[in-house]
Amino acid sequence: MADSTEVPIRESETPTISITVDFYGGLDTLFGKGQHKLAIPAADKSGSPSTIGFLVTHLCETKMNDPRTDLFVLDGHIRPGILVLINEADWELEGEEAYEIQSGDNVVFVSTLHGG
Amino acid sequence: MQQDIAQQPEAKSVPVLVNNGQDGPNNGTSGVGGSRRLTEEEFDRYSRQMIVPGVGKDGQLRLINSRILIIGAGGLGCPAAQYVAGAGVGTIGIVDGDVVEVSNLHRQVGHVASRIGMKKVDSLITHLRGLNTLPTYVPYGFHIGPQNAAEIISQYDLVMDCTDNPATRYLISDICVLLCKPLVSAASVQKSGQLIVLNCPPTPQGRVDGKYAPCYRCCFKKPPPPSSMLSCGEAGIVGPVVGMMGVAQAGEAIKILVSALHIPSRDFSIPLERNLAQPTLLIYTYELENAVGPYSFRALKMAGRKKNCFACGENSTLTLEGIQSGTPNYEQFCSLPSPTFTLPPDERITASAYHEARSRGEIPNHLLLDTREKEHFSFGSIDGAVNIPFGRLLAKAAAIKREGGAASELLPGEVLGVTEDTPVFVVCRRGLDSQEAVEKLKELGVNNGGKRRIVDIVGGMKAWKDDVDPTFPWV
Ligand SMILES: [Zn+2]
Numbered sequence: 088m089a090d091s092t093e094v095p096i097r098e099s100e101t102p103t104i105s106i107t108v109d110f111y112g113g114l115d116t117l118f119g120k121g122q123h124k125l126a127i128p129a130a131d132k133s134g135s136p137s138t139i140g141f142l143v144t145h146l147c148e149t150k151m152n153d154p155r156t157d158l159f160v161l162d163g164h165i166r167p168g169i170l171v172l173i174n175e176a177d178w179e180l181e182g183e184e185a186y187e188i189q190s191g192d193n194v195v196f197v198s199t200l201h202g203g
Numbered sequence: 204m205q206q207d208i209a210q211q212p213e214a215k216s217v218p219v220l221v222n223n224g225q226d227g228p229n230n231g232t233s234g235v236g237g238s239r240r241l242t243e244e245e246f247d248r249y250s251r252q253m254i255v256p257g258v259g260k261d262g263q264l265r266l267i268n269s270r271i272l273i274i275g276a277g278g279l280g281c282p283a284a285q286y287v288a289g290a291g292v293g294t295i296g297i298v299d300g301d302v303v304e305v306s307n308l309h310r311q312v313g314h315v316a317s318r319i320g321m322k323k324v325d326s327l328i329t330h331l332r333g334l335n336t337l338p339t340y341v342p343y344g345f346h347i348g349p350q351n352a353a354e355i356i357s358q359y360d361l362v363m364d365c366t367d368n369p370a371t372r373y374l375i376s377d378i379c380v381l382l383c384k385p386l387v388s389a390a391s392v393q394k395s396g397q398l399i400v401l402n403c404p405p406t407p408q409g410r411v412d413g414k415y416a417p418c419y420r421c422c423f424k425k426p427p428p429p430s431s432m433l434s435c436g437e438a439g440i441v442g443p444v445v446g447m448m449g450v451a452q453a454g455e456a457i458k459i460l461v462s463a464l465h466i467p468s469r470d471f472s473i474p475l476e477r478n479l480a481q482p483t484l485l486i487y488t489y490e491l492e493n494a495v496g497p498y499s500f501r502a503l504k505m506a507g508r509k510k511n512c513f514a515c516g517e518n519s520t521l522t523l524e525g526i527q528s529g530t531p532n533y534e535q536f537c538s539l540p541s542p543t544f545t546l547p548p549d550e551r552i553t554a555s556a557y558h559e560a561r562s563r564g565e566i567p568n569h570l571l572l573d574t575r576e577k578e579h580f581s582f583g584s585i586d587g588a589v590n591i592p593f594g595r596l597l598a599k600a601a602a603i604k605r606e607g608g609a610a611s612e613l614l615p616g617e618v619l620g621v622t623e624d625t626p627v628f629v630v631c632r633r634g635l636d637s638q639e640a641v642e643k644l645k646e647l648g649v650n651n652g653g654k655r656r657i658v659d660i661v662g663g664m665k666a667w668k669d670d671v672d673p674t675f676p677w678v
Contacts, residue, residue: 161428179506
């Protein structure tokens with residue numbers, strides 16, 4: 088599956104956590120195909136553990152190939168019509184944007200389709 | 204509606220009794236879901252699927268006694284209907300208000316060139332009768348809406364959502380919840396497809412005391428804003444991708460009917476879990492840029508019914524009467540305001556005014572940027588136009604903003620005679636991206652403090668085709 092493996096290199100001493108992220112339903116064109124292996128900071132700027140909310144901002148700032156961020160976030164939140172699954176579970180069950188990311192987590196973003 | 208629904212076989216969705224051994228003499232069209240001997244034609248026609256473990260004669264009779272409603276006779280509905288009809292589902296209703304167009308034919312396999320202009324429902328039923336004359340086909344040659352949805356859906360055992368817009372998808376799901384019908388839903392745009400079985404086995408609205416199947420709203424709480432939504436007309440669609448999803452829909456529908464999972468449970472003392480398959484969202488991603496593989500199917504596990512779901516949850520206020528009288532308002536729910544640009548009049552020119560100014564030699568030296576995707580551009584463009592796809596323009600603009608650099612890098616470098624006051628005209632497909640592009644160019648100072656005019660061509664290449672050159676190959 089993984090055809091766009093990114094080797095995580097970080098110069099600073101900031102501890103990182105390794106996760107995998109997948110994009111489907113057209114979001115793959117914003118971020119690039121395949122599974123993304125990422126090392127994200129274990130904590131945000133204020134020192135709180137990194138959450139899904141942080142990951143969303145982080146992805147926008149560092150991973151997006153396309154400047155049309157409104158296709159992914161609206162008003163600082165993931166835009167309506169995108170399904171988020173954390174380790175194969177609906178993110179609503181995990182606390183949505185407040186979920187604290189653990190090492191090894193798999194996060195999937197799916198944009199729902201409507202054509203036919 | 205060309206057929207009286209009351210004439211449909213009364214065979215309700217009751218599972219066929221298990222019948223070991225020989226059939227009695229009771230041949231022909233037996234009554235309500237009872238066991239009967241198959242006719243010779245049925246036997247010959249369905250033998251290859253009946254001998255598959257899990258189907259058998261009883262499964263076949265359940266199909267024959269079932270009624271499926273297919274909403275949408277397009278890229279999903281055509282292949283779905285074809286397999287459902289082939290399998291011998293007894294009554295097949297088809298809803299669609301559109302007529303066949305030539306641009307449908309690369310994917311809508313139930314239509315043919317000689318039926319262009321015909322109602323899609325009639326065209327598809329013609330095709331299905333050619334396959335199998337045994338089922339009863341019921342055409343509904345109009346669009347489904349809040350006024351008629353419940354009346355139509357109530358006549359069927361299972362619904363297949365093969366539509367192309369979110370407002371209809373939410374409506375269909377809500378009605379299926381209220382009428383206790385399983386829903387097999389699929390969607391496809393460009394190079395992706397999705398499929399999910401909802402509300403199966405059907406459970407009355409408001410029951411949350413156990414594990415139950417989700418509805419469309421449980422899985423997809425809110426629709427995307429229209430600005431981020433792609434339609435097959437705009438984004439395009441690969442025939443086999445949507446076809447694959449339609450075929451998979453038929454597969455799920457046949458499975459549900461053969462296993463009698465469409466029958467609403469009445470006895471809730473028996474745990475439903477044994478019948479509740481893991482709700483799964485199938486995702487198909489087709490990679491056109493890679494010559495071979497990796498084939499990408501992914502099955503994502505979805506949660507079950509949500510307690511707080513607007514439609515099926517415990518305090519839901521959704522009713523059939525409400526829907527019919529306009530609550531909720533599906534159109535409004537799915538059309539949140541999207542950003543629109545309106546540039547001042549002096550920064551805009553109509554396609555015909557631009558054409559006239561050019562032919563009169565009023566704008567001898569200018570730059571024409573075409574911001575359509577390169578695939579669109581490849582079919583044709585205005586003489587002298589330079590293609591800079593909108594996404595690339597924005598990306599370049601963002602890079603200049605972030606890392607610095609000359610704004611003039613946004614313009615193509617290789618065009619001769621371009622000076623800092625050469626006017627720039629921007630055209631796109633329909634006239635929206637071009638306005639945003641004009642804004643961006645101005646914001647980065649490409650207008651050189653007003654020395655250079657940057658002008659949007661109103662209505663894009665669509666207007667060019669409509670008002671200037673009717674032969675232009677606009678897609
Ligand atoms: Zn629900």
